[in-house]
Amino acid sequence: MLGLPIMPDSASTLSGSVDTLFLVLVLLALLFAVPVAGLIIYFAVKYRRGAAVNRSNAPIENFKLEVTWMVIPLILSMGVFGWGARLYFDMFTTPKDGMDIYVLGRQWMWEFKYPTGQRELNVLHVPVGRNVRLTLISEDVIHSFYVPAFRIKHDVLPGRYTTAWFQATKPGTYHLFCAEYCGTEHSGMLGSVIVLEQKDYQAWLDQNRMNTGGVIAENTSPGTQTAVTAPTQTMAQAGAQTFQHLGCYVCHRPDGKGAGPSLVGVYGKPVQLANQQVVLADTNYIRDSIIDPNAQIVADYPPIMPTYAEQISEDDLLKLVEYIKSLGSGTEAPPEMINPTGGMPQPGGSSGNQGSGAQDSGAQGSTNGDSGGSDSSGNGNSGTQGSGGQ
Numbered sequence: 001m002l003g004l005p006i007m008p009d010s011a012s013t014l015s016g017s018v019d020t021l022f023l024v025l026v027l028l029a030l031l032f033a034v035p036v037a038g039l040i041i042y043f044a045v046k047y048r049r050g051a052a053v054n055r056s057n058a059p060i061e062n063f064k065l066e067v068t069w070m071v072i073p074l075i076l077s078m079g080v081f082g083w084g085a086r087l088y089f090d091m092f093t094t095p096k097d098g099m100d101i102y103v104l105g106r107q108w109m110w111e112f113k114y115p116t117g118q119r120e121l122n123v124l125h126v127p128v129g130r131n132v133r134l135t136l137i138s139e140d141v142i143h144s145f146y147v148p149a150f151r152i153k154h155d156v157l158p159g160r161y162t163t164a165w166f167q168a169t170k171p172g173t174y175h176l177f178c179a180e181y182c183g184t185e186h187s188g189m190l191g192s193v194i195v196l197e198q199k200d201y202q203a204w205l206d207q208n209r210m211n212t213g214g215v216i217a218e219n220t221s222p223g224t225q226t227a228v229t230a231p232t233q234t235m236a237q238a239g240a241q242t243f244q245h246l247g248c249y250v251c252h253r254p255d256g257k258g259a260g261p262s263l264v265g266v267y268g269k270p271v272q273l274a275n276q277q278v279v280l281a282d283t284n285y286i287r288d289s290i291i292d293p294n295a296q297i298v299a300d301y302p303p304i305m306p307t308y309a310e311q312i313s314e315d316d317l318l319k320l321v322e323y324i325k326s327l328g329s330g331t332e333a334p335p336e337m338i339n340p341t342g343g344m345p346q347p348g349g350s351s352g353n354q355g356s357g358a359q360d361s362g363a364q365g366s367t368n369g370d371s372g373g374s375d376s377s378g379n380g381n382s383g384t385q386g387s388g389g390q
């Protein structure tokens with residue numbers, strides 16, 4: 001419009017519908033405001049003090065007029081309500097298909113994690129024409145994930161996952177803002193979303209595949225930090241190691257013969273709790289089960305699971321969630337099932353006692369928890385990643 005950037009770019013499947021609704025609301029507001037303002041001015045002039053007009057017999061009621069100005073606005077506002085609700089449901093219903101990306105907000109940067117293991121700071125690469133499902137969480141205060149060009153804005157809360165989704169329609173680079181005041185450098189909590197054509201996205205992924213070596217771009221001035229870290233393992237693989245380090249496997253065995261329930265297929269299923277409630281095992285349920293196990297006790301199991309709140313980072317929690325998701329939905333065979341007596345490498349040569357499944361899990365949890373619970377447990381396991389990642 002005259003070269004003035006009145007509206008941000010429109011680059012997602014939802015942005016067009018949001019704009020249409022917005023435009024209709026503006027037009028409706030004008031439709032009422034303009035005649036009212038016009039009449040105010042007209043009457044003010046016409047009936048001004050001293051003007052020679054007929055002031056007798058002013059009508060004090062008009063039934064038809066009153067019904068009209070009640071019914072028409074009622075229909076219009078209910079229409080707008082219905083339309084807005086439709087759009088709201090579209091925006092807030094995460095589509096079944098699409099790719100998952102995890103978003104960590106912290107003072108004052110954004111971190112993006114791909115299930116395939118890539119990790120980026122402040123820049124999110126996505127392909128055009130695919131649903132992207134975001135799982136967002138904050139490591140400190142409330143932030144808000146705001147991409148004007150996609151017309152999405154979602155609170156990023158500490159202690160709870162929120163979800164958002166979008167499908168980009170146009171390649172390009174778009175602004176990402178934090179839209180919730182979150183401390184002194186809030187205004188510098190900027191990033192960008194880079195939408196690539198499918199083949200460019202594939203090339204980008206290939207370039208950052210496993211073990212291609214560390215950071216490919218970095219700029220560390222505050223607020224503009226960007227980096228991509230090529231993975232040495234997928235998030236689920238890293239999660240499997242965390243599961244091992246923290247001793248979860250002692251109680252949660254795939255055959256269900258441990259002290260706790262088997263976690264194979266639990267994700268996405270309803271869970272019967274001891275208090276008769278049935279809850280859905282979504283990402284928040286898994287997270288809460290680890291942080292505050294006694295809040296929701298699974299039926300027929302004793303409340304013996306220790307809390308991991310003190311020894312686990314949001315980063316590790318996401319990996320565990322991704323690992324538990326990878327254990328399938330009950331019918332599929334788990335792809336990355338660990339064998340408790342074999343294979344998994346132990347960090348820092350901690351004693352090889354994995355075979356003794358009956359061993360005191362509390363001790364296991366705390367000895368290994370210190371290494372496994374640190375922010376860089378994924379990196380700690382392999383020197384290549386550790387050096388490449390810096």
Ligand code: HEC
Nearest residue numbers: 246247248251259260261271289293296297298301305361
């Ligand atoms: C001392 C044994 C023990 C350890 C160690 C343990 N858990 Fe548990 N876990 C349990 C028991 C028992 C339950 C069921 C009772 C409850 O809900 O607290 C449970 C429940 C769960 C649930 C909910 C499962 C469902 O079917 O709804 C999840 C998820 C979970 N644990 C994950 C973990 C993770 C991840 C770890 C490691 C960080 C871990 N647990 C460590 C014993 C344990």
Ligand SMILES: [Cu+2]
Nearest residue numbers: 143178182189
């Ligand atoms: Cu913020």
